[in-house]
Amino acid sequence: MVIEAGPPRLEDLGWNATLADAHAEHDLSGRVPARVVAEDRGSYRVLGPAGEQRAAVTGRFRFETNDPADYPAVGDWVAVEAGLTGDTIIHAVLPRRSALIRQAAGRRTEAQVVGANLDIVFVVASLNGDLNLRRLERYVAVAWESGAEPVVLLSKADLTDDVEAILAGVSAIAAGASVLIVSSFDGRGVDAVRARIGPGRTAAFVGSSGVGKSTLLNKLAGEERASVSEIREGDARGRHTTIRRQIHLLPEGGLVLDTPGMRELALWDGDGLEQSFAEIDGLAAACRFGDCAHDAEPGCAVGAAIAAGTLAVERLESWRKLQREARHHERQVNVLARNEERRKWKAISKSVGKHMDAKYGADRW
């Protein structure tokens, strides 16, 4: 690929005064800022005024960092130093303004940062006929949780004549997020998406695989950046062709993070639920009992809304399910945190003990 415009300026990548202050505060003299644009099992690509380079964290960083969520993630701003040979060295991660976090796949309870410093999270769902409102609801909750602005993108608009009916259902669960209709095939809505991103801003595309995220990215970029998996409509299980997460700089400005379809998108904590299910929270405030479980109690405003048909019972069920999930997860995290605390205190008291022994003799205290 021919690079015509040369390396981007920091502002094009989203650099701002807050980040500049953080960078100065960290006393990172001699280190320059760069943005992590790709990650693949501990190996990074960073983009800065020096162009795009391979990068790795220092041994010291590894030694001092226990929580996987504190490692650089795609979208992070990092302080780097050019290595004499080989990889650029990452010394520090600057504080994140927002982070899209999911529970890492598998059995271990671990936060995985899908994208950092995002301005907008596009939750993409296809209008091809098997739009799953419950799954969409979950994605919107995770998007709210990130601290970025969630926007629902209904893709493949060329495949349906019934946008209005679907739109009504989606708006009911979108919870304050705006909803855009797009088709990468006929071009509908693509400019609106581009306008939402805008120069210096970072957007992420999330959603099941096969919904058209990579195709839309290519459309926005005006060239093939990500490979598209050919799926037959009616067999919507797209193959995973977007292997790694990567941020792409758009020609008119703005950055897009394309993500592979995520099978397990569990809520990290319950923070996003209040916003995603704001109408249920609002109703609950009017229940007669403060601890109403909305389970046939007298004076239950949630039950009344269901009876009146203004609240869908499925919506209440998803809210309950996601809350249970968040609570379960919180418990797991607490157990892990306690174990970690215990381990730390053991180490500290051991070393304090040694220190006291040396100073006062082992039998003096």
Ligand SMILES: Nc1nc2c(ncn2[C@@H]2O[C@H](COP(=O)(O)OP(=O)(O)O)[C@@H](O)[C@H]2O)c(=O)[nH]1
């Ligand atoms: N009809 C229609 N098909 C689309 C559209 N966008 C993507 N596709 C098709 O959907 C399939 C999956 O697209 P892809 O971009 O790989 O989805 P991703 O997994 O979300 O990245 C491919 O066969 C695309 O050609 C669209 O706007 N309209």
Ligand SMILES: [Mg+2]
């Ligand atoms: Mg893709």
Ligand SMILES: [Zn+2]
């Ligand atoms: Zn109630």
